[in-house]
Every structure is written in C-alpha cells, then in structure tokens.
Amino acid sequence: MTGKPHEPLLALVQxxxxxxxxxxxxxxxxxxxVALRYAFCFPDTYEIGMSHLGMKILYGLANAREDCWCERVFAPWIDMEALMRERGVPLWALESGDPVAAFDVIGFTLQYEMSYTNVLNMLDLAGLPLRAADRTGLTPLVIGGGPCACNPEPLAPFFDLFLPGEGEEVSGELLDLLKAHKAAGTDKRSFLRAAAQLPGVYVPALYDVTYQPDGTLAAVTSRDGAPPRVRKRVVADLDGSYFPDNFVVPFLETVHDRAVAELFRGCVRGCRFCQAGFLYRPIREKSAGTVNRQxxxxxxxxxxxxxxxxxxxxxxxxxxIPLLEGLLAWADPQRVNVSVPSLRADNVPPALLERLAKERRSGLTFAPEAGTQRLRDVINKNITEEQVLSTVCRAFAGGWTAVKLYFMIGLPTETEDDVRGIAALAQTVVDAFYHHPAKPKGKGVQVSVSTACFVPKPFTPFQWEPMDTKERLAEKQALLRGTVRSRKISLSCHHADISLLEGAFARGDRRLADVLEDAWRAGCRFDGWDDQLRLDLWEAAFAAREIDPCFYTARRRTFDELLPWDHMDYGISKRFLRREAEKAYAAAVTPSCRERCAGCGAERLSLCEAKAGSAGSSSG
Amino acid sequence: MRPVRIWWSKAGRAKYISHLDTVRAMTRAVRRAGIPLWYTEGFHPHPYLTFPLPLPLGQESLREPMDLRIETDLPDGEILTRLAAALPEGLAALEVTAPVLGPGDIAAADYRIYIPFPAPEEAAAWTARAGERLAAGGLTAAKIGKQGHRKVEKEISLSALLSAYRLAAEGSAARLTVRLAAGSEQNCNPALLLEALDAPCGAEICRTGLLDKTGAPWR
Structure with a gap:
C-alpha cells in the first residue's frame, strides 16, 4: 500500500x-x-462499522468468491474529511488503498436513517455524482441494503438498486449478473432491467411515483417488467447458510470488539413498536451445535x-441452557468470556443469572419500555412489574447493585400517568433493593433510567401513528425529570431533535431526497452524533424546499392511505398490522408466536417462494 | 511458570497502531498462537504480558521487546514459529530469549530517521542548518509533564539527552541517525528533536535498538 495519495494524511489525524x-x-x-471489485461501505465511523455483524457476514461471503475482492470503507471523521478535501485525496478502500470510484460495486449498509448524509458525503468524497441518473456507466453500481431498505424512498434518486431483506443469497446472484453484463459490455439500463427480475431486487428508477393534491401518495407504478411489489429475501436455513469462520480483528478498540454468535433471526414476541421484530420474520433458529462449532x-x-x-x-x-453449557465447556478453559445480552425480564433462567453473576462486570439491563401495565399492553411488551421485580431481586441476591432500565417516551396513547409510571417503576426497583434480605452488604443501589423518543417505523402496527412533537416530547421529559425523587435513580433522555429527523426519514417519500441533498450541501453529516447534528441547517433545508417535516412525523395516516413502502413486501400483511394497531388501542395483547400464530403473513416467505420469484401476492 | 522475552518488529502501516492497540493485538496473537499464557492469580486473572519500552504512534522499529510468562516449558523455537504465524501484517516475531536485564536497565535507544524534501537543495539547506544547531548544543523542547495530578509544561534539554548523531543530506532527503536517552528515568521521543530542528512533516522514524547504561545492547 505504499505511495498511496492518502498516506501523508495519516500522520495528521486522530x-x-x-x-x-x-x-x-x-x-x-x-x-x-479478480473480475469484480466490491467496496462495502458503512456510513459511519470505523469503530461503529467494525462492530456490525451483517458486514462481517457479507464481507466474508463476497471474498469467499475467487472472482471478487470485497473491501471495507467507512465514513472518514471530520478531521480526515477536511484534509481529503483540502488536498484533493479521493475516498479509498482500506484493503488496497485504491480509490472507491474505480470499483464495480459500491454497497452501502443502511442501518440508521441518521447516516443518510454520510452516504451522500462518501459518494461525493469518492468523486462520484450523487444521483444515479448522473452516473451513466454500468459501473460503479451503487447499491443499498440493511433495515432502512424497507423504505428506501428518501434515498431512491441516489441509488441504482436496493436489496430488501437478507443479503446472503441475493448479493451473490447480483454479482453473477453484473459480471456477465460487464463481460458482455451491456449498458446500465439493460443491466438494471435484468437485475429487477431477480427476486429481492428493487430498482427505484423503474417505479414512477405520483402524488395526491394533499401530498399523500397517489400511485407507485412499476414499468419495464419490474415487479409491482418487491419481496424481501430470507435465508431459509441458518444452519446451512454461510457464517464467517474468521473476522477482521481491528487494532483500534471498536464499540463491539469481540466474537459474535448469531442465535436466530426474527423474534417471537411482536412488540408493536419494534421494527426489527417484524422486519426479520419469520423466526429461524440456528441449532446449538452449529452455534457452538462456529x-x-x-x-x-x-x-x-x-x-x-x-x-x-x-x-x-x-x-x-444446553448451548451455554456447551460453550462454557471450552470457553472457560480458554479464558473466553461469554456475554449474554438482550435478556427479557420475564424468562431469564435462574441458572443463567447465577452463571452471569460469576463473570459480572457491568450492570444488568432490562427494557420494560413503558412505565405502566396499560401502556405495556398497548405496545405488546408482555412483561409485568412483578416479573421485572422478581428478576431484579434475584439479581440483587446474586450480588448486582446496578440495574439499567430502558423506556420510551411518546408511545401511542401515552398519558402523563404513563410518564410518571416510569419514575414509579424505577423507584419500586430501588425500594425492592433496600427491602431485599439478601442484598449485597454495605452497598447502595444504582438504577439508571434511559428514555428514548418513540419513532414510528414502517412495517409495524404503529406505522400510521403520529409522532409526538418536539414540544410534547420536551414536556414529557420535563415531567419525568420532575417526578424522579431518589438520588439512587439517574435519568438520561435521548435527544428529541435527532429522533424527529429519524422519524421524518423513516416514513419519508422520494421528495425528501432534495431536502437530504440540500442539508448535506449545507454541511450536515454524522447527524446521529449529538455533537455533530446541525438542526438549524436541517430546518433551513426543509424550509427551502417548502416541505413541512410534520407531514411525515406528526400526521396520523388513515389505514387506507397508500404508504411509500407499500410496494415493498416483507411478508407481513397490512391487514395483520392494522389488526394489531386496533388491538393496541384496546390495550389487548397478542401472545408470542410460540404460544399461538398471530397470522402475520411471514410464513409465506419460505424457501420455495424465494426461488419462485418476487412478484409478491397482494396481501394488503 | 517461565518468563520469556519475545523480540518483534513493526513496519509499514502497522506503525499507525498505538501502543495500547499493539498490546491488545499482541495479546490476541499470543492467544491465537496457542501459547499457554500464565495468568495472574486473584479475583480478576489477567495474562502477564508487558512491553519494557512503549513505541510511539507513527514510528517503526527493527527490534522491540515484549515480556511474557508462560505456563509450560514450550521450547523457544516453537513459541517463535507459532507466534510468527499468528501475527498481523507489519508485526513480525524475530527471536525468543530469556530476559537478562530488567526494564529499568534501559538507558538509551538508537533511531534511524529519514526526512524527505521536495528538492535536493532544500534537503541540503535544512541539513546544514540542523547540523549547526546540533553541534552548537543547547537545543530545548517543551514537554508536558505531571506534577502530582496537575499537568505542567516543562522545558527539557534535548542536547543533554542526545549522546551521538550522524546527519547527512542524500538526494532530496536528509538522513539522521541518533542515540537518545530512553527508559523510565529519562526518555526522549525523537519527534521532539525533529520539531526542535524545524524538520518538515512526513519524517519516517525507525527505532533500531535499545541500549543499557554501558552502551551495550539491552538484552
């Protein structure tokens, strides 16, 4: 890598x-x-991107092909970007140090709406035109995947295609197709038409969007043979699918700097606020034997x-439990710590808690999400206060003194009593500690309450819901601050400005692309970082395009409104989501998929369907 | 339990790995190599693995020591072969020895420095000026030191920490080899010397060896 133009910059940056x-x-x-050069781009810092499991899987998979060299690219931090622009050094890929613009495929993983300006910034730093229509050659092809590909409309003009769903199978098919077209010397237009025929490929340029006078969508019409609805891809058998036997081991300390075992995709719970719980359906577990071996x-x-x-x-x-026994049998002698995050407060086996107590390093974290039973029923977070208390009491007996509790503010139907309930639940946990006979001697308890702002997301039962306004969120945060009495409780509230922008883009349409580009041109990037967000620039960008962000955030949509993501098929039927929304208003719960099938529609996403084609059945 | 000293080198883009990141990378390499590390006893067991003289970020080295304690008597040759196969690009394992001297016996280090210039004339001019200033003595640098918990800036005499040097222009670059005080008592980062000599950015610094108080190689 000697003599690359970026080398002199390295000594000058953090x-x-x-x-x-x-x-x-x-x-x-x-x-x-190699026939294909693939730049896998994560639109955030190295430390965040290198913590992401999906990138490790797709990187390993692409490099398992002899005809493809997949490299990593992250968003340069502010100091590096300034130097690159000052000295005219284009964005490079880490493995070869070669400029990204010369690659065949530039793939972005879209994990979070607040990384969208970084996507534009990276394309620009690479020296490429932002808009797909202005990149006329067959390559580089700019593609996107990840959870935000379920509603990629605000990014539609910048991307050549999106891959909704899981990327393991479709990315290989796409590379094969591109390789063939590259060899045949076909143009981009013919390639994109052919790509749109692959199941799970969405070519936004092949869909025309029209609007009603009131600003809502009138129609989304496919042409040139593209399917009317694009069905997401799923891997049917996790035991048989690719999983890397090696990770890139970073030198820098990253956010999650450790080996990762994927246990399952999907979730049986159906919490109504949780997009991941619906996007990744149906539930598919990897066997304990496979997890252990990998x-x-x-x-x-x-x-x-x-x-x-x-x-x-x-x-x-x-x-x-059998999995942990199998893992610990070799992990203990090799001095590998096994960490078990994402536990629910209602079903942590006592044996597991005892085991975790032995390696305890940090506090125990639970997410009741809402402060009252009524609101927990509305969101279908089927956890009771008694379950939370019995789990924390077992934790106290096991020597824990720090408990983290995660909540959301701004959930549908939320009242002031629900907000006060957050403080009350935290206080109950504090009281439980002091009344516990087996509490650790000579220590106080620390309950950290963390509240996020609820952001309604596509493909959830709350996709039609208005989001609280900035003022309302601020009032509720202030109310909560005023309600917390104990010094044993520490409270932190998420930045409402960031959540509102996230909310606009999560349920946005193609008209937001202009706002996004304007905001980026004005200097917005790293919007998900509290210290980087420039709300003033964003407000000016919305105003200049005469677009009111409240149209996307604060408006209640009717159940029959055509939504910007209705032409994406994630298996989940709109009928099911509406049924869940109506149950939410009645505070009626839906049991987990293990207890009873709720009829969400994801069972249609079987292997044979993925093979049969993506012309989705109309289930709306 | 057996103490061993592993000698290693750092070159190329690996020079951008900071000291702490190097410690982590080496620990993982030793684990991958299957070298049976000895762990401290106590509530939080950790492997015994130390670096007698940290190498600053951005500098290469021909020969650095790392001390560790292993559980069994794995032969030195086997340790070397296994570790060499487990190291990432830019880090190489050179030799395994028994520690002879302690970290406190490190007194000086030799450096080889390459300073590129846009043109031979500029290299020659800088070399002449820097040569005069080195010969005159009295070079100083500001260094952030600690006084209790407070950070204080103090002036150090570079000339007193410098025991030998050779400087010459060579085409459009200057080459400086220098012996500077190193270790826990007095330590001088060669970057400070370059700054005092107004060297341009982009100098390549490589540590070539460590010495004890007698001027013999530290072993």
Whole structure:
C-alpha cells in the first residue's frame, strides 16, 4: 500500500488506525486476478462499522468468491474529511488503498436513517455524482441494503438498486449478473432491467411515483417488467447458510470488539413498536451445535477473549441452557468470556443469572419500555412489574447493585400517568433493593433510567401513528425529570431533535431526497452524533424546499392511505398490522408466536417462494 | 511458570497502531498462537504480558521487546514459529530469549530517521542548518509533564539527552541517525528533536535498538 495519495494524511489525524487497513483477517487479493471489485461501505465511523455483524457476514461471503475482492470503507471523521478535501485525496478502500470510484460495486449498509448524509458525503468524497441518473456507466453500481431498505424512498434518486431483506443469497446472484453484463459490455439500463427480475431486487428508477393534491401518495407504478411489489429475501436455513469462520480483528478498540454468535433471526414476541421484530420474520433458529462449532472456530481464528450471543431476544432461544453449557465447556478453559445480552425480564433462567453473576462486570439491563401495565399492553411488551421485580431481586441476591432500565417516551396513547409510571417503576426497583434480605452488604443501589423518543417505523402496527412533537416530547421529559425523587435513580433522555429527523426519514417519500441533498450541501453529516447534528441547517433545508417535516412525523395516516413502502413486501400483511394497531388501542395483547400464530403473513416467505420469484401476492 | 522475552518488529502501516492497540493485538496473537499464557492469580486473572519500552504512534522499529510468562516449558523455537504465524501484517516475531536485564536497565535507544524534501537543495539547506544547531548544543523542547495530578509544561534539554548523531543530506532527503536517552528515568521521543530542528512533516522514524547504561545492547 505504499505511495498511496492518502498516506501523508495519516500522520495528521486522530486515530490513524481508522484508515490504514491491514488488520488480521482482512482480505488481500491480486486486483488483476479478480473480475469484480466490491467496496462495502458503512456510513459511519470505523469503530461503529467494525462492530456490525451483517458486514462481517457479507464481507466474508463476497471474498469467499475467487472472482471478487470485497473491501471495507467507512465514513472518514471530520478531521480526515477536511484534509481529503483540502488536498484533493479521493475516498479509498482500506484493503488496497485504491480509490472507491474505480470499483464495480459500491454497497452501502443502511442501518440508521441518521447516516443518510454520510452516504451522500462518501459518494461525493469518492468523486462520484450523487444521483444515479448522473452516473451513466454500468459501473460503479451503487447499491443499498440493511433495515432502512424497507423504505428506501428518501434515498431512491441516489441509488441504482436496493436489496430488501437478507443479503446472503441475493448479493451473490447480483454479482453473477453484473459480471456477465460487464463481460458482455451491456449498458446500465439493460443491466438494471435484468437485475429487477431477480427476486429481492428493487430498482427505484423503474417505479414512477405520483402524488395526491394533499401530498399523500397517489400511485407507485412499476414499468419495464419490474415487479409491482418487491419481496424481501430470507435465508431459509441458518444452519446451512454461510457464517464467517474468521473476522477482521481491528487494532483500534471498536464499540463491539469481540466474537459474535448469531442465535436466530426474527423474534417471537411482536412488540408493536419494534421494527426489527417484524422486519426479520419469520423466526429461524440456528441449532446449538452449529452455534457452538462456529463460535469455537471464530475464537480460535481471532484470539478474541469475549464471545457475545446475538439475537433480538436471547432468553427466547429454545436451547439456551444446553448451548451455554456447551460453550462454557471450552470457553472457560480458554479464558473466553461469554456475554449474554438482550435478556427479557420475564424468562431469564435462574441458572443463567447465577452463571452471569460469576463473570459480572457491568450492570444488568432490562427494557420494560413503558412505565405502566396499560401502556405495556398497548405496545405488546408482555412483561409485568412483578416479573421485572422478581428478576431484579434475584439479581440483587446474586450480588448486582446496578440495574439499567430502558423506556420510551411518546408511545401511542401515552398519558402523563404513563410518564410518571416510569419514575414509579424505577423507584419500586430501588425500594425492592433496600427491602431485599439478601442484598449485597454495605452497598447502595444504582438504577439508571434511559428514555428514548418513540419513532414510528414502517412495517409495524404503529406505522400510521403520529409522532409526538418536539414540544410534547420536551414536556414529557420535563415531567419525568420532575417526578424522579431518589438520588439512587439517574435519568438520561435521548435527544428529541435527532429522533424527529429519524422519524421524518423513516416514513419519508422520494421528495425528501432534495431536502437530504440540500442539508448535506449545507454541511450536515454524522447527524446521529449529538455533537455533530446541525438542526438549524436541517430546518433551513426543509424550509427551502417548502416541505413541512410534520407531514411525515406528526400526521396520523388513515389505514387506507397508500404508504411509500407499500410496494415493498416483507411478508407481513397490512391487514395483520392494522389488526394489531386496533388491538393496541384496546390495550389487548397478542401472545408470542410460540404460544399461538398471530397470522402475520411471514410464513409465506419460505424457501420455495424465494426461488419462485418476487412478484409478491397482494396481501394488503 | 517461565518468563520469556519475545523480540518483534513493526513496519509499514502497522506503525499507525498505538501502543495500547499493539498490546491488545499482541495479546490476541499470543492467544491465537496457542501459547499457554500464565495468568495472574486473584479475583480478576489477567495474562502477564508487558512491553519494557512503549513505541510511539507513527514510528517503526527493527527490534522491540515484549515480556511474557508462560505456563509450560514450550521450547523457544516453537513459541517463535507459532507466534510468527499468528501475527498481523507489519508485526513480525524475530527471536525468543530469556530476559537478562530488567526494564529499568534501559538507558538509551538508537533511531534511524529519514526526512524527505521536495528538492535536493532544500534537503541540503535544512541539513546544514540542523547540523549547526546540533553541534552548537543547547537545543530545548517543551514537554508536558505531571506534577502530582496537575499537568505542567516543562522545558527539557534535548542536547543533554542526545549522546551521538550522524546527519547527512542524500538526494532530496536528509538522513539522521541518533542515540537518545530512553527508559523510565529519562526518555526522549525523537519527534521532539525533529520539531526542535524545524524538520518538515512526513519524517519516517525507525527505532533500531535499545541500549543499557554501558552502551551495550539491552538484552
């Protein structure tokens, strides 16, 4: 990598290790020997991107192909960006140090709406036109995937195509297609038409969008043979699907710097606010044997001293105790710590809690999400106060003195009593500590309450709901602050400004693309970072385009409104979501998928359907 | 339990790995290599693995020591082979020895410094000026030190910490080899010397060896 134009910049920035590459496990190939160069871009810092499991899977998978060299690209931090612009150094990929603009595929993983300006910034730093229509060559092809691909409309003009759903199978099919078209010398237009025929490929340029006078959507019409609805891809069998036996081991300390075992995809719970719980359906578990074998290989290959179990709700994994026994049998002698995040307060096995107590390093975290039973029923978070208390009491007996509780503010139907209920629940936990006969001697308790602002998301029963305004969220946060009495409770509230922007883009349409580009041109980037968000620039960008963000955030949609993501098919039927919304208003709960099938529609996403084609059945 | 000293080198883009990140990378490499580390006893057992003289960020080294304690008597040759296979790009394992001297016996270090210039004339001019200033003595630098918990800026005499040097222009670059005080009592980062000599950005610094109080190689 010597003599690359970015090398002189490395000595001048904070944390040069973000930009050097060369980590253990990173792929080195001969550029002359591969047919495709693939730049996998994570639109946030190295430390965040390197913590992401999906990137590790897709990176390993693409590099398992001999004809493809997949490299990593992260958003340069502010100091590096300034130097790159000052000296005219274009964005490069970490493995080769080569400029990103020369790659065949530039793939962005879209994890979070607040990274959208970073996407534009990275395209610009690469020296590419932002708009897909202005990139006329077949390559580089700019593609996007990840959870935000379920409503990619605000990004539609910038991307050539999106891959809704899981990427393992479709990204290989797409690379094959591109390789063939590149060899045949076809143009981009023919390639995109062909790509749109692959199940799970959404080519936004092949969909025309019209609007009603009131600003809502009138129609989304596909053309040139593109399917009217694009069905997301799912991997049918997790035991048989690819999982890396090696990770790139960073030198820098990243957010999650450890080996990861994926237990299952999907979630049986159906919490109504949780987009992930619906997007990743149907539930598919990996067998304990596979998890054990993959985890051991990964720890051996990386030298990691920590293994983390990953899923949306670890304590729902059917074979959790046998799995842990199997893991600990080799992890203990090898001095590998096994961490078990994402536990529910209602079903942590006592044996697990005892086991965790032995390696305790931090506090125990639970997410009651709402302060009263009524509101927990509305959101279908089927946890009772008694269950929370009995779990924390067991934790106190096990020596824990710090408990973290996560809540949301601004949930549908929320009243002031529900907000006060958050403080009351935290106080109950404090009281439970002092009344507990087996509490740790000579120590106080620390209850950390963390509240996020509720953001309604597509493909959830709350997708039609208005989001609280900034003023309302501020009032509720102030009310909560005023209600907390104990010094044993510490309270932190998430930045409402960031949540409101997130809310606008989560349920936004294509008209937001202009606002996004304007805001980026004005200097917005790293909007998810409290210290970087420039709300003034965002407000000016919305005003200049005469778009009111409240149209997207604070407006209640009717059940029959055409939504910007209705032409995406995630298996979940609109009928089911509406049924769940109506049950929410009645504070009626829906049991977990294990107890009774709620009829969400995700069962249609079986392997045979993915093979049969993406012309989705109309289930709305 | 057996103490071993592993000698290693750092080159290329690995020079951008900070000291703490190098410690972590080495610990993981030793684990991958299957070298049976000895762990401290107590409530939070941790492996015994220390670096007698941290290498600053951005500098290469031809030969650095790392001390560790292992549980079994794995032969030195086997430790070296296994570790060499487990290290990431830019870090190399050179030799395994028994520790002879302690970290406190490190007194000086040799550095090889390459300073590029846009043109030979500029290299020659800088070399002449820097040569005069080195010969005259009295070079100083501001260094952030600690007084209790407070951070204080103090002036240190670079000339007193510098025991030998050779400086020459060579095409459009200057080459400086220098011996500077190193270790726990007095330590001088060569970057401070370059700054005092008004060297341009982009100098390549490589530590070539450590010495004891007698000027012999630290072992």
């Amino acid at each position: 944390k040069p290790g973000r930009y050097t590459g060369g980590e253990l496990g990173s792929a080195q190939k001969d550029p002359a020997a 985890s051991r290989a990964l720890c051996d290959a990386t030298g990691y001293e920590e293994l983390s179990l990953c899923s949306l709700s670890t304590s729902d994994y059917a074979d959790l």
